[in-house]
Amino acid sequence: MMKMKKQTKKFLSMLLTAAMVLSLAACGQKGADSPAPSDSSSPSDSAGANKTDSSAAGDTVKLILYTSITGSGSTTGTMQSQAAQAAVDYVNSKGGIQSMNGAQVELVIVDSGSDTSAAALPLQRALQENPDAVAVIGHATSSICLVELEVLQEYEILGLTTSASNSAISSSGCEWVFQPAPYAQVFGAMQIEFLEYLCDNYWDKSLEELNIGLVYENSAWGTQNAEGTVDTLKEYGLKVAVDEPYEAGSLTDATSIITKMMNADVDVIFPSCYENDAKIIMTACQSLNYNPTILAGGSAFTWPSLARDLGDLVNGIYSTDNFVKDQSYAVKNEAFMELSEQYEKTYGDFLSGQGGPTAICTMLVLDLVDQLKTTDRTAIRDAVFAATSESNKWMATFNGENNMVDENGHNASATPIVLQWQNGLPTCVYPVASANSPIVDPNTLQPYQ
Amino acid sequence: MIQVIINGLLIGAVYSLIAVGLTMIHGVMKIVNFAQGELLMVGMYVTYVLYGAFVAEGSAPYFLIVPVCIIMFLFGALVFKVSVSHVVGKSETSYIILTIGMSYLLRYGFQMIFGSNYQSIPVSESLKFGSITIGGIVFTTTRLIAFFAALIFTIFVNYLLSSTDIGRAMRATSENKTVATSLGVNAKIVYIVAFGLGTVFAGVSGLLVTPLYMIYPSVGAVFSTIAMSAMVLGGLGNIKGAMIGGMIIGVVEALSSTYLTTNVSQIFINLVLILILIFKPYGLFGKGVRIA
Numbered sequence: 001m002m003k004m005k006k007q008t009k010k011f012l013s014m015l016l017t018a019a020m021v022l023s024l025a026a027c028g029q030k031g032a033d034s035p036a037p038s039d040s041s042s043p044s045d046s047a048g049a050n051k052t053d054s055s056a057a058g059d060t061v062k063l064i065l066y067t068s069i070t071g072s073g074s075t076t077g078t079m080q081s082q083a084a085q086a087a088v089d090y091v092n093s094k095g096g097i098q099s100m101n102g103a104q105v106e107l108v109i110v111d112s113g114s115d116t117s118a119a120a121l122p123l124q125r126a127l128q129e130n131p132d133a134v135a136v137i138g139h140a141t142s143s144i145c146l147v148e149l150e151v152l153q154e155y156e157i158l159g160l161t162t163s164a165s166n167s168a169i170s171s172s173g174c175e176w177v178f179q180p181a182p183y184a185q186v187f188g189a190m191q192i193e194f195l196e197y198l199c200d201n202y203w204d205k206s207l208e209e210l211n212i213g214l215v216y217e218n219s220a221w222g223t224q225n226a227e228g229t230v231d232t233l234k235e236y237g238l239k240v241a242v243d244e245p246y247e248a249g250s251l252t253d254a255t256s257i258i259t260k261m262m263n264a265d266v267d268v269i270f271p272s273c274y275e276n277d278a279k280i281i282m283t284a285c286q287s288l289n290y291n292p293t294i295l296a297g298g299s300a301f302t303w304p305s306l307a308r309d310l311g312d313l314v315n316g317i318y319s320t321d322n323f324v325k326d327q328s329y330a331v332k333n334e335a336f337m338e339l340s341e342q343y344e345k346t347y348g349d350f351l352s353g354q355g356g357p358t359a360i361c362t363m364l365v366l367d368l369v370d371q372l373k374t375t376d377r378t379a380i381r382d383a384v385f386a387a388t389s390e391s392n393k394w395m396a397t398f399n400g401e402n403n404m405v406d407e408n409g410h411n412a413s414a415t416p417i418v419l420q421w422q423n424g425l426p427t428c429v430y431p432v433a434s435a436n437s438p439i440v441d442p443n444t445l446q447p448y449q
Numbered sequence: 450m451i452q453v454i455i456n457g458l459l460i461g462a463v464y465s466l467i468a469v470g471l472t473m474i475h476g477v478m479k480i481v482n483f484a485q486g487e488l489l490m491v492g493m494y495v496t497y498v499l500y501g502a503f504v505a506e507g508s509a510p511y512f513l514i515v516p517v518c519i520i521m522f523l524f525g526a527l528v529f530k531v532s533v534s535h536v537v538g539k540s541e542t543s544y545i546i547l548t549i550g551m552s553y554l555l556r557y558g559f560q561m562i563f564g565s566n567y568q569s570i571p572v573s574e575s576l577k578f579g580s581i582t583i584g585g586i587v588f589t590t591t592r593l594i595a596f597f598a599a600l601i602f603t604i605f606v607n608y609l610l611s612s613t614d615i616g617r618a619m620r621a622t623s624e625n626k627t628v629a630t631s632l633g634v635n636a637k638i639v640y641i642v643a644f645g646l647g648t649v650f651a652g653v654s655g656l657l658v659t660p661l662y663m664i665y666p667s668v669g670a671v672f673s674t675i676a677m678s679a680m681v682l683g684g685l686g687n688i689k690g691a692m693i694g695g696m697i698i699g700v701v702e703a704l705s706s707t708y709l710t711t712n713v714s715q716i717f718i719n720l721v722l723i724l725i726l727i728f729k730p731y732g733l734f735g736k737g738v739r740i741a
Contacts, residue, residue: 072667074565218712246711250671252662253460255589256706259452275567276663283661286578287589309569309663313578 060106061097061369062130063088063362066123066138066148066159071114072249073141075275075303076354080162081109083355084137086343087362090335097366099373105366108133112144119144120151127155134375135160135365140354142166142184143220145177152176158381160361163322163354166224170410178384178405180357180398181322182414184221188228190320190416191270191295192236194430202439202448205267211241213266215257215281216297217248217273225272225297241266251277254284262290272297278306286313293442294318295418304349307424314421316442318429321353323360323399324419326436327428333397336360350425357398364394385409399434452586453707454700459592461699462599463658467672468679468691469603470650476686477623477643478537480544484552486673488525488648492655493664494559495520500570500659507573510659511594517656518649525648526641537640538626552673560666567663577660595657602653603692606646610688619643623686675718682722684735693733697721 065084068077088107096102110126112119119139127133136152136159139145145164149172152159159177161169165184170177192207199207214229216222223245230240241264244257251273258281261269269292271281278300285291296319300306307314323330325340339359340351351359368383369375388404389396395403400413418430420439427437438447471485482488499513532551536543579590610616621629622639630636654672662668679698683690698718705717725733 070560070565075567078564078566244711247715249667250715251711252463252671252675253456253703255456255460256453256703257711259456260707276665276668279569279663280661283578284589287580288587289580305567305569305663309567311571311574313574 059101060104061100061366061375062106062108062133063365064108064110064123064126064130064133064136065358065362066110066112066126066136068114068139068141068144069109069111073114073144075305076140077111079303079352079354080138080140080358082347082349083343083351083358084109084362086346086351087339087359087366089346090339090342091363091366097370099370112139112148114141116143116147120147123148123151124155127151127157132375133157134369134377134380137358137361137365138162140164140358142169145169145179146172149174149177157377158365158384160365160384162357162361165322166220167410170406170408174409176381177409178381178411179409180361180403180411180414182399182416183410184224185228185231187225187297187320187416188230189232190418191229191297192232194318194320194418195268195295196236197430198439202441207236208238210238210268211264211266212238213242213244213261213264213269213292214240215242215244215246215254215261215269215271215273217251217277218245219248221299222248222272222297226270229270229297246277248274249277251280254281255288257281258284258288258290261292262288266292268293268295270295270297271301273300275300275303275305275309279309282310282313291443296320298322298353302353302419302426304352307421312424314424315445316440317421318418318442319420319426320416320418321426322414322416323353323356324417324426324428325351325356327399327417327434328436329399329434330356330397331436333393335393336363336397339363360394360397363397364392367392367394389413401433453703455586455588456707457700457703458696459589459596459699460703461696462592462596463654463695464672464675464679464698465692465695466595466599466602466650466654466657467676468683468695469599469606469688470647470654471676471680472683472686472688472691473606473643473650474647475680476688477619478533478640479623480533480537480548481677481680482533482644482647483545483548483673484555485647485651485676486669486671487552487555488521488651488669489655489658489672490559490664490666490669491524491555492517492521492652493659493662493668494563494655495652496656496659497568497570497664506571509572509576510570510656514653514656517652521649521652522645524652525645528648529641529644533644534637534640552669556666556669563666565666567665569663570659572660591657591660595661598653598657599692599695602650603688606688609646615639615642678718678722682725682732684729684732687732687734687736690732690734 067080068074084107088105091105096104108130110122112122136157139148140162142164145161153174153176161179163181165181167183170179196207214226216226242261294317298319298321301319302321330336343351368380372379372383385405387395389402399417400415403411403413406412417428417434419426420429428435429437429439440447474482495517496510496513499516500510536547581588618634618639621634622636626636679694680691683694701717701721702714705714
């Protein structure tokens, strides 16, 4: 009797455990905030598990989005999947690929996870299951791009790395990669160039008189950003007043960092970090009544979530990025602006520096498929490599004067932009050729005179 | 210098509160809960959900402390009943795998429910960025509240353990379960209460840090490691030790971050831990185990 009671208890415990796990899973399916306006794009279809009958029939054009749906990079993954889906929906809503009898576009989202060591396998599996895919959009994370290259080469399919900025990607010798974003090193240079512009035109201090503080996570991205800034400062004969790297993901309090910046009379802080750390840094500044100019190195400082959290305090913050939705090159493209509006209606957010290039890359490939009337991967790659700002409006939408692909597969004209948060939205303020708004004083929020 | 130490004490209080919960569980059951950081994350999400449902935008989340405590206690009791209870006292090591597994289950389970996007609660700017200046020393409002809450909760636990029947039963079970049971103590109830209270501490820590940090599934990981260091530094199973251990870690972190670099603060925390363990192998307030 005792034994039976014990067994029953054990069974009940196992049942409860199973119920807990299953209820979590079920809730996740209901509540997950992934976009998935169409069935084909939900993250559960990762790794190309959603091969459909229609694609077998040949009346669809398949495109793979390779991004981090899970793990630490999933914020980027969400922005990218929404942007790619918005682009696909835009094309489908206009009647699909016109030259191919209105073939509908199907987006296959492949979750790389955020761990570099295991990232290649899902893409390999997706390419095996989707031999008719025309191109791969992504990855946006440089470290994952580097493991992706071998797969692209093996399967002979073009990968467009959206906002990935590590120069090792296009100098790797891979013949199947197009890297549209500027190299990471030039973002730091752009920060200094912009500061010099502010000093020359609006500020009382000269660049030499400014105290500059760096705070960045010690990841490859954060370190490379900081190195670019330090190298440029050296070229100008300037020094960094405070150089503060920190262990990525371990920051619980930034009051020490900010106290150090205050003690060194830092005028401008260059932060390169992700959302939680950005919040901690900005909170510490405000709590200690310290209002330096913030000129960030992209990432969280350009994303909608930080603006939601900081509220009005986001206004005035500057950041470099590879894209902002109102950069002049994007505004000139009417189709892009229409797509951008549709995106905002659907997702309630703007196309960020992660989403924008994803949408442009998606549109570039689909436009060339339409022009070529083929899904042949080699033809598509060659067409992308031959495209220029003059010959293709989507190529012209990336930020750069004369965008074209160099012999390494890099957009030779790619230039970073400087955005500023104004009225709760990021707007392009520099370089002058790309700017869409006047620069405002971060303290008064009035345009500089 | 004083400002730096104050900064350290204020963040240290948060570490202390998590470490006190960890210590309660270890003190009674002799197991280290590797999922304590994830329980903090659960507390943050519980606060997030309750805030969205019942609290006006811009208000402080501290009014939710009672429902958060109740929900976290029940959650802790459920987690204990379905999983931890099966390994308590049965194996020296299986609890390690079990609680590590639980931490993954909670992290990815909550990712499935809420997604991996960063969330935050819309508290007022005066609370989020507010500070009080006394004699030139700046006290950030949210951390000051967390500091006093940590003190109050630790005093409460000390009172509970020393002056109530359940507290005496917990201490008796901690010292010798067999003897305590023979004297009429219901060890199962004691374990459930201890694990539930440990979970409450993690949950309250979660509530207190919600205005300070973004809410995301892996937010607990960083606190988990620090809380364990605080517990070991103060002495395993010692509430006062956990409290002081957390404060010491906070101050060491602040001093090394300010006067050296943030990158080396973890090195100094662990250096202090090693030094203390060399001279006090059972931690600052820990007692050695008598071997028969």
